[in-house]
Amino acid sequence: MPESTETPQSLAELAADGERTGGVPIELIDVVKRFSGTKGAAVDDLTMTIPAGEIVVLLGPSGCGKTTTMRMINRLIEPTSGRILIGGLDARAQKPDELRRHIGYVIQQAGLFPHLTVGSNIAQVPQMLGWEKDRISARVDELLELVGLAPDEFRDRYPRQLSGGQQQRVGVARALAADPPVMLMDEPFGALDPITRENLQDELLRLQDELSKTIVFVTHDVDEALKLGDRIAILGTGSKIVQYATAEEILTNPADSYVEQFIGGESAMKLLKLTRVSDVALEQAVRATEADSAADVRRKLEEAESDWVIVLDAQDRPLRWESLADLEGATGTIGDLTAGEDDLFDTVISGRATLQEAVEALLNAEAEVVPVVGRRRRYVGAVTLSTVQQAIAEIKERERRQRKQRAAEAQPGVAV
Amino acid sequence: MTLWEYIASRSDMLAFQTLQHASMIAQCVLIATLIGVALGIAVYRNERATALATGTTSLIFTIPSLALLGLLVVPLGLGVWPSVTAITLYALLPILRNTIVGLTGVDSSLVDAARGIGMSRTRVLTRVQLPLAWPVILSGVRTATQLAMGIGAIAAFVSGPGLGDQIFSGLARVGAANALNATLVGVIGIVVLALIFDAVLVLVGKLTTSRGIRIHA
Numbered sequence: 001m002p003e004s005t006e007t008p009q010s011l012a013e014l015a016a017d018g019e020r021t022g023g024v025p026i027e028l029i030d031v032v033k034r035f036s037g038t039k040g041a042a043v044d045d046l047t048m049t050i051p052a053g054e055i056v057v058l059l060g061p062s063g064c065g066k067t068t069t070m071r072m073i074n075r076l077i078e079p080t081s082g083r084i085l086i087g088g089l090d091a092r093a094q095k096p097d098e099l100r101r102h103i104g105y106v107i108q109q110a111g112l113f114p115h116l117t118v119g120s121n122i123a124q125v126p127q128m129l130g131w132e133k134d135r136i137s138a139r140v141d142e143l144l145e146l147v148g149l150a151p152d153e154f155r156d157r158y159p160r161q162l163s164g165g166q167q168q169r170v171g172v173a174r175a176l177a178a179d180p181p182v183m184l185m186d187e188p189f190g191a192l193d194p195i196t197r198e199n200l201q202d203e204l205l206r207l208q209d210e211l212s213k214t215i216v217f218v219t220h221d222v223d224e225a226l227k228l229g230d231r232i233a234i235l236g237t238g239s240k241i242v243q244y245a246t247a248e249e250i251l252t253n254p255a256d257s258y259v260e261q262f263i264g265g266e267s268a269m270k271l272l273k274l275t276r277v278s279d280v281a282l283e284q285a286v287r288a289t290e291a292d293s294a295a296d297v298r299r300k301l302e303e304a305e306s307d308w309v310i311v312l313d314a315q316d317r318p319l320r321w322e323s324l325a326d327l328e329g330a331t332g333t334i335g336d337l338t339a340g341e342d343d344l345f346d347t348v349i350s351g352r353a354t355l356q357e358a359v360e361a362l363l364n365a366e367a368e369v370v371p372v373v374g375r376r377r378r379y380v381g382a383v384t385l386s387t388v389q390q391a392i393a394e395i396k397e398r399e400r401r402q403r404k405q406r407a408a409e410a411q412p413g414v415a416v
Numbered sequence: 417m418t419l420w421e422y423i424a425s426r427s428d429m430l431a432f433q434t435l436q437h438a439s440m441i442a443q444c445v446l447i448a449t450l451i452g453v454a455l456g457i458a459v460y461r462n463e464r465a466t467a468l469a470t471g472t473t474s475l476i477f478t479i480p481s482l483a484l485l486g487l488l489v490v491p492l493g494l495g496v497w498p499s500v501t502a503i504t505l506y507a508l509l510p511i512l513r514n515t516i517v518g519l520t521g522v523d524s525s526l527v528d529a530a531r532g533i534g535m536s537r538t539r540v541l542t543r544v545q546l547p548l549a550w551p552v553i554l555s556g557v558r559t560a561t562q563l564a565m566g567i568g569a570i571a572a573f574v575s576g577p578g579l580g581d582q583i584f585s586g587l588a589r590v591g592a593a594n595a596l597n598a599t600l601v602g603v604i605g606i607v608v609l610a611l612i613f614d615a616v617l618v619l620v621g622k623l624t625t626s627r628g629i630r631i632h633a
Contacts, residue, residue, distance in 0.1 A: 038568070041488060054433035076528070076530060076531060076532060097534045097535070097536050098534065099534075100531070100532060100533060100534035101533065101534035105529065105533055107525060107528065107529055107532070108525070109525065110529075111525050111526055111529030111532075112529075113526060113529075113530070113544055113548075114548070114626075114629050115544075115547045115548055115626035115628045115629045116628060117628065119483070124533055124543075125533050125534060128539075129532060130537065149589050158627065158631055159628065160628065160629075160631045173531065175533070185534075246592075288460065337501075354571030411557075
């Protein structure tokens, strides 16, 4: 497509512009929704910006208006007043049906049409857009592949022949069919068992890494919100934003007692779940290989004032620990020390693991320190309980500093 | 004269009457299906309209068929017209009721999903709601067909076409030669027709219902 100088007039044109459509921002401006026959407004003067390519979670108790808010974005519910801009375009200026074909929509229990095959379910939007048959079937297979279902096996099955998790994967594939810049997800994993739910959450994050859609995700599950949301909007009655911030900030600095109550206690535990091992400062142990001489290593340990050395193989993969005591009086190489010993590592953790998983590994391994590996099991550092403790303290400290800074910026000219 | 001799001696006429009966019922049920489904679609979303439509058809249902046929003779005369009108009116109720039940029974989250992915109202109806309601509607059509078969027999009272003629002429000449034979032929003929129609409708159901909703996982 040649560079067009005209600005797109609809989401359809916007979506057709690029090869792969990344997200576009969504702006809600003074949005109000009143249902006839009810006293208060379901959504009371809501203004918020959802940045392009981010997952924004609307989190709140049932009846707070979070679903209503989401459904106004694709005009399943029309706002009483206010404006909604998607990619800078007024949603009201576009035909609702056409608008919706370019906004992915995923609901609880997937909402697949039971009388149509999986393939046909996914093909619905492309069919409405008038794609050619070949293009549709190629797209269906591509999407099935993307959500982790083998096309040959699943294309011709019916929804009732699938498990709940598989159905929701198809639901996501259907929503992605026309490569929409925006996805709306209304408690999509709410009806699934905990294990399947976790799997699909991980899968969604993986997909999002690849696709960078703007995703509005409604849930009342705090853990789900903290895990998925780049940003979380905690909503009170009438869809009033109580706090709109990153998970970290909400945990370390809840806006008020409502938020505190809503996310529950154990915010330190939740931070553990949120923070990745690779994001914290790791212990650096003295390294050695099988070929190093024991005397050299002992000298290095003494220099570093450390009792332990980690032995790595030729590809930098961790093999085992050796203590200063073992090295005492040893001659020859490190490799000579271990004839017959089977103290090889069975516990290593990946840098992608969360701190919670790291703590679990530490407790299970009966070791005070567990090596952390990166790509191809390459050693990158080690983690101990005090590493974790320090990391949490640092996050809290950082948030506190940021808060102070923001407070200072908010009151310019006031001497502190 | 045995029953077989009776049938053999006037096989042409009996075959004609059977065909007439079958064709009348088929056409009446077809018309009733078209009207019933259309009416059902028109009213199912509005509680009051639904009550009005089912109320009216139920009211027609309570009128004895003989009385309705008699009443229809006044504006429509004797013969085909009052018969067809009466049968169609009776067949309407089960079809209309099942259409409403079928359409309201479609999971509302599916309609929401269909709207949410950008289907127009018409498309939601034709692609999602009607296919899902179809088994229920079809069972209404089956009930209506059985009902129409019986009422079709009574249509002979107003000189309507079909096998009813055999029954009525037999009953009118009770005790006379072949009176029993005529009545029996009429009754058995209608029963056999009813069974055939039902079998055909079951087959139609099998062929037109998606495998996806026949599966119960």
